Amino acid sequence: MSRFLGLLFGRQARRRWIHLILGGALAMPYVFVGQLVVGPATNSRYVFNDLPLQLLSFIVGLPLAALTAALFPLTRPLEAGAVRSLCGVDAGLLAHGPARSRAAKGRAAAWFTLHLGFGGIISGMSLAVPPFAGFLTALPLLVWLGGAQLVDLPEALDRTWVLALAPVAGVATLVALAGCAAVCGSLLARWAPALLGPTPEDRLAAAENRAADLAVRNRLARELHDSVGHALSAVTLQASAARRVLDTDPDFVREALAAIEDTTRRTVGELDAVLGVLRDGDTPGTAPAPTLGADLDGLLHGTRAGGLRVTARVDADAGALPPVLSREAYRIVQEGLSNALKHAGERVSVTLRIVIAEGDLEISVENPLTHAPTCRPGGGHGLRGIADRARLLGGTMEAGPAEAVAAQGIWRLRVRLPMTCPPTPRERP
Structure with a gap:
């Protein structure tokens, strides 16, 4: 059990989670650019309030992120530094210089897209899941204190066994969030040497x-x-x-x-x-x-x-x-x-x-x-x-x-x- 909790909430898992949130922060400018494309294309004035349109804007922004990584060779050493510090990847497996060849630029673009893609998803979940899990965990207490006056609950939630399972569901959602972050962080750490490592030209x-x-x-x-x-x-x-x-x-x-x-x-x-x-x-x-x-x-x-x-x-x-x-x-x-x-x-x-x-x-x-x-x-x-x-x-x-x-x-x-x-x-x- 302790090993399982270490994989989800240990020091390495937390650092990789931070790396994913950093990717989500880097993805925000591309999401905003995607909104400028999706809004006029769907005749929608409020893209930010529509979750499907937000996801569509996110998908539209990822190719722009890949183009950025391909055009700026310094993306590779910057990403390699973040991977070395936060993902626990050996520095000897990563390239330290700018991407010069076409193959190196393609790999750097693929990595940057994956980092921003996984990071955007985990960042969105990190913003939405904890408040929802907290609400589920505190739901029995809220019902006990204020009943329907404090919390507008559907009729089905008045049942005692549903209220008893609400805290369990809240904790389960947090564990699921940690599990998703751990899996995404492990995948990025495994793929980093292949995508950010030195190419044959770099080794030569x-x-x-x-x-x-x-x-x-x-x-x-x-x-x-x-x-x-x-x-x-x-x-x-x-x-x-x-x-x-x-x-x-x-x-x-x-x-x-x-x-x-x-x-x-x-x-x-x-x-x-x-x-x-x-x-x-x-x-x-x-x-x-x-x-x-x-x-x-x-x-x-x-x-x-x-x-x-x-x-x-x-x-x-x-x-x-x-x-x-x-x-x-x-x-x-x-x-x-x-x-x-x-x-x-x-x-x-x-x-x-x-x-x-x-x-x-x-x-x-x-x-x-x-x-x-x-x-x-x-x-x-x-x-x-x-x-x-x-x-x-x-x-x-x-x-x-x-x-x-x-x-x-x-x-x-x-x-x-x-x-x-x-x-x-x-x-x-």
């Missing part, structure tokens, strides 16, 4: 947005890894080298400290640019991303200050490269030198070549294989990041012991990037 658009967001996140992760990781590796080695020769080679110490200062200042600017994207969406940060044409010399200087002997051969006009290619090439060179700093040890020779071959920009970094790399916890993403950058630009990457010079123990990183490359996700129109 959502998947594309998620893919774009993931691409941006991956790009930012690569930027942070390459920029901050290289800076920390370089600063660590520069400080270590300066500490060892602090008393014997002050000129080298001064050079190392200046390189540390320059590296940290540049990295803070890059970090601020990346964090600015995270804070402000697509708004650029205060510092531009480094490029091969503008920042290669500073990168080589900072790397050499850490004790790494870098021989650079640049047979390409870095300043004439496309901006995207120049930026990604800088990060690839930076990560290649960072790997050499971390794994090849200090005071080793690294050969960097940047050339244009067969229409591609070719970058190669070679360093001696001194010992097996010792990766820090959570590291090991450098080569994968280089591979991701190359793949996004339509290029290729090779990394490993160089076959032609395997006897000398040389590790080679080679990347080929097409001179004409697609834009990265953040730069797509």
